[in-house]
Amino acid sequence: NAGVTQTPKFQVLKTGQSMTLQCAQDxxxxxxxxxxxxxxxxxxxxxxxxxxxxxxxxxxxxxxxxSRSTTEDFPLRLLSAAPSQTSVYFCASSYSITGDxxxxxxxxxxxxxxx
Amino acid sequence: AQSVAQPEDQVNVAEGNPLTVKCTYSVSGNPYLFWYVxxxxxxxxxxxxxITGDNLVKGSYGFEAEFNKSQTSFHLKKPSALVSxxxxxFCAVESSARQLTFGSGTxxxxxx
Numbered sequence: 001n002a003g004v005t006q007t008p009k010f011q012v013l014k015t016g017q018s019m020t021l022q023c024a025q026d027x028x029x030x031x032x033x034x035x036x037x038x039x040x041x042x043x044x045x046x047x048x049x050x051x052x053x054x055x056x057x058x059x060x061x062x063x064x065x066x067s068r069s070t071t072e073d074f075p076l077r078l079l080s081a082a083p084s085q086t087s088v089y090f091c092a093s094s095y096s097i098t099g100d101x102x103x104x105x106x107x108x109x110x111x112x113x114x115x
Numbered sequence: 116a117q118s119v120a121q122p123e124d125q126v127n128v129a130e131g132n133p134l135t136v137k138c139t140y141s142v143s144g145n146p147y148l149f150w151y152v153x154x155x156x157x158x159x160x161x162x163x164x165x166i167t168g169d170n171l172v173k174g175s176y177g178f179e180a181e182f183n184k185s186q187t188s189f190h191l192k193k194p195s196a197l198v199s200x201x202x203x204x205f206c207a208v209e210s211s212a213r214q215l216t217f218g219s220g221t222x223x224x225x226x227x
Contacts, residue, residue, distance in 0.1 A: 004158075033214075040124075042205060042217035043159075058214065090158055092215075104215065106151075106158040 001026050004107035006091050012113045013081040021076040021110050023091030031094045032074040033104070036060065036087040043090065049074055081114045088112070117142040117208050121218035128196050129226050136191040136221045138206030147209040148189045150180055153220075154202045162204075165189060176200070196225045 033048035045058030049068040065077040151159040163174025
């Protein structure tokens with residue numbers, strides 16, 4: 001298994017540009033999520049999905065859109081990038097949302113710089 | 116709302132000495148607590164978790180954590196630190212629907 005993969009690893013955008021951060025997992029996990037990591041603030045949840053076709057907002061959803069058309073993929077879209085969105089973005093997944101608290105597995109991250 | 120506090124931004128310890136990275140939490144109901152480690156330019160790696168049961172949880176790489184309900188703490192410990200343990204450590208608490216709330220992180224430096 002490749003686990004959780006993210007592309008690209010690094011991206012530079014100009015203010016106002018749009019882009020999609022890709023996330024895929026091959027573990028048949030129901031739950032997927034996106035976090036952003038900023039210095040001194042830990043990781044903050046942007047959006048999450050409990051299954052194909054179901055998404056919901058996390059702590060900091062403004063400026064980001066998501067969709068979940070398949071179990072494997074969970075792309076994060078920036079519609080109009082702003083310098084405040086300069087961050088490191090992590091995708092995570094886990095098998096289920098019920099029962100024992102499953103461990104979440106994290107991708108390697110995407111570094112985004114918005115000029 | 117749940118929250119996690121890591122009161123130390125930086126912890127320095129000599130190789131071979133015991134290490135402790137502190138974490139306190141605030142949740143309603145039973146806490147589900149995690150420790151993750153992040154090496155430079157890498158994603159987060161799972162170390163250990165507390166769901167229920169024994170207050171001393173053993174995890175990867177010789178780490179363990181002690182859950183203390185009365186002090187609402189979940190400190191990470193290791194009896195003998197290695198230089199390779201130097202990394203950024205995150206404590207987290209999980210809500211329903213798998214939402215993790217992270218602390219701000221503690222940079223551990225093990226000095227040779």
